Amino acid sequence: MPITKRFDYRKYPILVKWFEEVRQEGRQEGRQEGQQEGQQKGRQKGRQEMVLLALKRRFGRIPASVTKRVAAMSDDRAQELLLQIVDGKDLKDLFDEAHRQG
Numbered sequence: 001m002p003i004t005k006r007f008d009y010r011k012y013p014i015l016v017k018w019f020e021e022v023r024q025e026g027r028q029e030g031r032q033e034g035q036q037e038g039q040q041k042g043r044q045k046g047r048q049e050m051v052l053l054a055l056k057r058r059f060g061r062i063p064a065s066v067t068k069r070v071a072a073m074s075d076d077r078a079q080e081l082l083l084q085i086v087d088g089k090d091l092k093d094l095f096d097e098a099h100r101q102g
Helices: 013-058 064-069 075-084 089-102
Strands: none
Touching: 013 064, 013 075, 013 089, 064 089
């Protein structure tokens, strides 16, 4: 049976300080990544809401199937569709084109 001895880094102030710095850096990086992800999701959700608002304004009542498709769209696709709404003749025209493009 091997003998193992636990290393107590707390006995060494320089190691305690180093571990704390590394922990703080990790927390900061995690916060920044979380903020960036949250901002991206917020932009995507906002753009999806703008698409729905523009569709409602242009075409009136929007079927639930269209609302679901918009909710599943990427931010880039929602932006493209937002620009296409100006020229679209009807919902079928817009979403047939969206289906062909992905």
